Amino acid sequence: MKINGNAIRPGNIIQHNNRLWVAVKTQHTQPGKGGAYLQVELKDIRDGTKLNERFRSSESVERVRLDEKEYQYLYEEGDAVALMDQETFEQIHLSKELLGDSLPFLKDGMTITVVSHEGEIVGAELPETVVMEIVEAEPVVKGQTASSSYKPAILENGVRIMVPPHIGAGTKVVVNTADGSYMERAKE
Numbered sequence: 001m002k003i004n005g006n007a008i009r010p011g012n013i014i015q016h017n018n019r020l021w022v023a024v025k026t027q028h029t030q031p032g033k034g035g036a037y038l039q040v041e042l043k044d045i046r047d048g049t050k051l052n053e054r055f056r057s058s059e060s061v062e063r064v065r066l067d068e069k070e071y072q073y074l075y076e077e078g079d080a081v082a083l084m085d086q087e088t089f090e091q092i093h094l095s096k097e098l099l100g101d102s103l104p105f106l107k108d109g110m111t112i113t114v115v116s117h118e119g120e121i122v123g124a125e126l127p128e129t130v131v132m133e134i135v136e137a138e139p140v141v142k143g144q145t146a147s148s149s150y151k152p153a154i155l156e157n158g159v160r161i162m163v164p165p166h167i168g169a170g171t172k173v174v175v176n177t178a179d180g181s182y183m184e185r186a187k188e
Helices: 096-105
Strands: 002-004 013-016 019-029 037-044 050-056 060-063 067-077 080-085 091-095 111-117 120-125 129-137 151-155 160-163 172-176 182-185
Touching: 067 091, 080 096, 091 096, 091 120, 096 120, 160 182
Parallel strands: none
Antiparallel strands: 002 060, 013 019, 013 060, 019 037, 037 050, 067 080, 067 111, 080 091, 111 120, 129 151, 129 172, 151 160, 172 182
């Protein structure tokens, strides 16, 4: 679908220079001399490289729609993960690179959203949060009552995160899969 160059919004996916890009930031600029333009920060969907581009209202760009489908995580195999389509029970293998930093948070049976464009898989997303158990936490330092103080802890998957002082080993916590940060204590 063709759209006007100044109609690009953050989150839009466009095809530019034969690559797929997601618009990260946009800023309308009207210089004193010459026509107005839209300054857009683009990020390549496949390899994450960034690009700053200017689009005038007279230009048109191809806006792309991506297909999303939910799969269930089954197991790891080498540098790939096996996923199963929940409707047809068909299995696919997906490169671990597509999961990026959220890979350690994969759990058996977890639902993963696979993003594709014209049949080619371009990304995969885990749920925003996951419940993990703390297996090791440093003891609280007496007198450390500042509300912003955090201590290191190790999750059941071996990932090290920072948690509040009242969290101890054996406690289940909610973790953000995007950056691996502590969100809250899990509700039982």
